[in-house]
Amino acid sequence: MSPTMLNTPVPPRHRRRSRFALVGTVAALLAGALAWPAADRAEAAPATFTHPGVTVSRGQLDFARQQVNAGAQPWKGAYDQMLASKYGSLTRTPKPRAVVECGSYSNPNNGCTDEREDAIAAYTQALAWYVTRDARYARKAIELMDAWSATIRDHTNSNAPLQTGWAGSSWPKAAEIIKYTYDGGWANSGRFSTMLRTVYLPEIINGSNSNGNWELSMMEAAVGISVFLEDKASYDKAMAKFRTRTAAFVYLSSDGALPKTVPSQNLDTPQKIINYWQGQSTFVNGLTQETCRDLTHTGYGISAISHVAETSRIQGQDLYGTDVGERLRHALGFQAKHQLGEAPPSWLCGGTLHLGLGPITEVGHNALSNRLGHVMTNTERLTQQNRPSGSNNLFVAWETLTHGDNPN
Known part of the structure; x- marks a missing residue:
């Protein structure tokens, strides 16, 4: 497959195509x-x-x-x-924050790592529950999700959209498994839904004009959250931005x-x-x-x-x-x-x-x-x-x- 070149030397076999591009x-x-x-x-x-x-x-x-x-x-x-892994431990203690502040490259890092890793841990515990049917893993996933849904209110500083996208990609994966496969009950699932709808979705749904990995991660989170919330309008908006x-x-x-x-x-x-x-x-x-x-x-x-x-x-x-x-x-x-x-x-x-x-x-x-x-x-x-x-x-x-x- 031959490359399309701009402002670069053009091998003879590519000249016709490249000359057209350059003089257009x-x-x-x-x-x-x-x-x-x-x-x-x-x-x-x-x-x-x-x-x-x-x-x-x-x-x-x-x-x-x-x-x-x-x-x-x-x-x-x-x-x-x-x-x-550290995410599979049944003794893991969640570390929620009301405000997660993440600057460029997570500097400052006020709750950034804690949030992302607790979200991955919730997903890990949900997978462990599904494989083993050991309710302790489901309860640990619920504990992690409940701790954050009871606490977090905002993401701030320059990396807030990306941070929200990263954590927001893992939370719905965990929540989907627990809500739809665990029959032991999740009393605060409604509060978790409210967290996704009011704290996460508004931060990501309108996308980003930064490097492309930002908006792609944000739309991954927005699509996943929309599935969990059964929010068709947000799903459509996120998917359109994702395709573009x-x-x-x-x-x-x-x-x-x-x-x-x-x-x-x-x-x-x-x-x-x-x-x-x-x-x-x-x-x-x-x-x-x-x-x-x-x-x-x-x-x-x-x-x-x-x-x-x-x-x-x-x-x-x-x-x-x-x-x-x-x-x-x-x-x-x-x-x-x-x-x-x-x-x-x-x-x-x-x-x-x-x-x-x-x-x-x-x-x-x-x-x-x-x-x-x-x-x-x-x-x-x-x-x-x-x-x-x-x-x-x-x-x-x-x-x-x-x-x-x-x-x-």
């Missing part, structure tokens, strides 16, 4: 970047929401439970890793000479777009808006894309067969080959990449390779190499257990 008017270039075909628009919320239905379904949970209880690998090893941002985060050659953009960001010249893409002026399938920043933040965005696509599939509106799946497939493959050690060419990020993709490949690999049959050699190799995948301690956790080679 700015308006023509931007028309391709800003165009939004009707086929790419988000689908409406389902008539009836499926529960549990945020990232992981009942069928997927049943499969994971069966495999763990049979001692099958890699699921048993993944479960043991999860339970041995996904197209602006992962480049496909079908986008044209330039990547697509989010209209509210006013990236209305080629140079503005290049600057936003970390100075990258050569565009190839699977390159992301943050690849030249580092693969860690790129992984955050890719993970959020896979999580929303998986939630949408559970809700009966499969995005994997749309441009979302195509962008996810190429993004995984492009980043995976470099994470595995392939040296970047000189045109890519000046020949230097900062690695650290994280445990984010299981969901997309299972959906696109196992279910749809796409050949994803690099992604599969990296997925196998990383098993059992753990947590990034932000919003990703235990995906070998829940999605590794899961047929459901």
Whole structure:
């Protein structure tokens, strides 16, 4: 696949296409970047929401439970890793705050780590409950959720939207499992719903004009919260923003000479777009808006894309067969080959990449390779190499257990 190049040397075999891009008017270039075909628009919320239905379904949970209880690998090893982690402890004490203050890179960090990790712990305990049917885990998940719903009132400082997105991605995953599979009762589930509706959703639903991983994580949270609240209007709004941002985060050659953009960001010249893409002026399938920043933040965005696509599939509106799946497939493959050690060419990020993709490949690999049959050699190799995948301690956790080679 040949790259689309701007302000870079053009090999002879690419000259015709690149010369057209270079001599075309700015308006023509931007028309391709800003165009939004009707086929790419988000689908409406389902008539009836499926529960549990945020990232992981009942069928997927049943499969994971069966495999763990049979001692099958890699699921048993993944479960043991999860339970041995700090998130699996039955003696964990929640650390809620009324106001969580998070500055850039969580400095200051007033409750940021505590909130994210308590949310992951609630999800961990909910998974442990489902696998074991030991009510102690369900009660611990409820204790963690109740402590925060009784206390938190706001998120502040510059990282407030991102922090809310990260924690807000884990809370509904935990809540869905407990509310819809635990028959021991959850007296304060209504208060937890109010917390999601009044503290979390307003902070994230209108999106962000920062780097793409911000809005993708925020929309992951907004979609998950909307499922739990059965809020169709918020689901539709979040999904529409997700579709627009996904197209602006992962480049496909079908986008044209330039990547697509989010209209509210006013990236209305080629140079503005290049600057936003970390100075990258050569565009190839699977390159992301943050690849030249580092693969860690790129992984955050890719993970959020896979999580929303998986939630949408559970809700009966499969995005994997749309441009979302195509962008996810190429993004995984492009980043995976470099994470595995392939040296970047000189045109890519000046020949230097900062690695650290994280445990984010299981969901997309299972959906696109196992279910749809796409050949994803690099992604599969990296997925196998990383098993059992753990947590990034932000919003990703235990995906070998829940999605590794899961047929459901």
